[in-house]
Amino acid sequence: MTEPARLPKSIATVCLSGALHDKLEAAAAAGFQSVEIFENDLLTFDGTPAEVRQACEDLDLGISIFQPFRDFEAMPEPQRGRNLDRAERKFDTMQALGTDLVLVCSNTQPGAIDDPARAAADLHAMAERAARRGLRVCYEALAWGRHVNRWRQAWEIVRAADHPALGLCLDSFHTLALGDDLAGLAATVPPEKVFFLQLADAPRLAMDPLSWSRHHRLFPGQGELDVARFLRDLLGTGWRGTLSLEVFNDEFRAAPSRRIARDGLRSLLWLEEQVGQVAMPSLPELGGVEFVEFAVDAAAREQLGGFLGSLGFARVGLHRSKDVELWRNGGANLVLNAEPDSAAAERFEQLGPTVCALALRVDDPQRVVARAEALHYPVWRERTGEGERHIPAIRQPDGTLLYLVADPARGERPIWEDDFQLTPVADGPAPLLGVDHAAEAVAPGMMDSFVLFYRTLLGLQAETLWELPDPFGLVRSRAFVAQNGSVRLPLNVSESTHTGTGRFVSALAGAGVHHIAFAVADAAAAAEAAAARGAPMLDIPENYYEDLAARLGLDDAELMALQRRHLLYDRDAAGGVFLHAYTRQFRDRIFMEIAERRDGYTGFGAVNAPVRMAAQRRDARPGGRAAMD
């Protein structure tokens, strides 16, 4: 392997919340080498630029650039002269800050003159003054600039100005937001004339570029723009320099700066891998969910055991040294952990009975740990007893654990045999095949941290975003799936605290799995077996079946069979069919689903989610059917 060729990394202070000191500390703690000082953060800082310089030096942080300098070029007199005076004042500030580079973004003023030659002359004049002080200027095309919004236009002006202290600033957002790319860059721009590079991703939104840019930018890997290709094209010119993040995002501004700064650094580490600049331990090959773990105490375990028993789970194992039980139905494993002084106990103390961990089957757990370390995700080591297997785990963004187990399907020894006393129980009717998906409710500001975690560490792909109406607000849902379909993790987020998702998040202080779907071969048989065991299944209103008949033209016999077992139905464009049924909630915090996929169906029955959410709401109402608590 060639020596890692990591590039220096920088982050704009505008990405982070808090006062300037907090931002700087967060950037330094995350491992950035420098920061872009956003002018507004300086204006609101209660101290001199020299003090900012000192604070940065104390943290071993450089200042990569001072920005932005707005509405400069191609103004009529008298603004033109005033702008040059203004530039001199900012040069004073830069010298006090100890940075030599300033960013001029393209003019947005209605009064700006549409004359590239004038713009070039003005930038030449500014660069000449900067050069006298050993400073440099770079020019950036804003996507909403009055006359200049493409990098090619900005370059024409920089080229025409022809001053050694003047160069180009490239910003992935402005280019990609306009559907543009860096094609032709290598043929036209000498790499040393690209003075600065700003990186940002974003979701694809039908929105004017200014609002899109000011509120919805994301770190690379969190959105849908091809930032990797952008950077690859730039590196293809031979350019090497600082990778700087510039993200304006309403949620980032409100989130803890340390978490956001860490995510920012991770996004750049990942991006360097994507462009082939460095190698990291490669992505895991996923083989499904090996188990889901609940934090319980003895009383909660008794209750949860009753609920699971009605779903056909039986206790098949006792941990050799810990207060931990294994429950199983067919190919689905659930772990009930009541061990004091463990990660599970920590969670139980805070939140009561909840899911505290998920275990994924992977080809090589140690390689995933190494990848997590390379991405600065925290690795967790649980205590183990004599002769017991150490199962490595990573902390997810919400603090729950992601265990990594060697895939038994690859001939690896199952983890259970070493650590558990097993008393196998014969399968009942219609056994479960395994976990089809596990859905997490996520606090609104946490979604993008999860997106980064799933994508960079595990290589999961984000599916389409669904907006699902709950009776008391909207729930946004996005599934993350393994390319081979073995792992499916939908994330749900709701701005309203009154939706099922919102109540779950606010009552349970953050995220967590609130819904586990088990794969079955025959949903009707599985629903029948569940009903026979007295499982608390969720009632579905008759209107649903009326509509189903109208929409999908099912015949009466099919409809009757669905309705009798409260099964929901979906069919995709390719003819794939999804049959599923839900349990009622266990203590208002978790529910289960049985799910049958036919003919390559890959969705989650999202069209049925509003019906399910309304039924759950009726169920939870005082005077509604007895709740599980």
Ligand SMILES: O=C(O)c1ccc(O)c(O)c1
């Ligand atoms: O939104 C803006 O005004 C703005 C300012 C400076 C930048 O570098 C940028 O990309 C956008």
Ligand SMILES: [Mg+2]
């Ligand atoms: Mg920019």
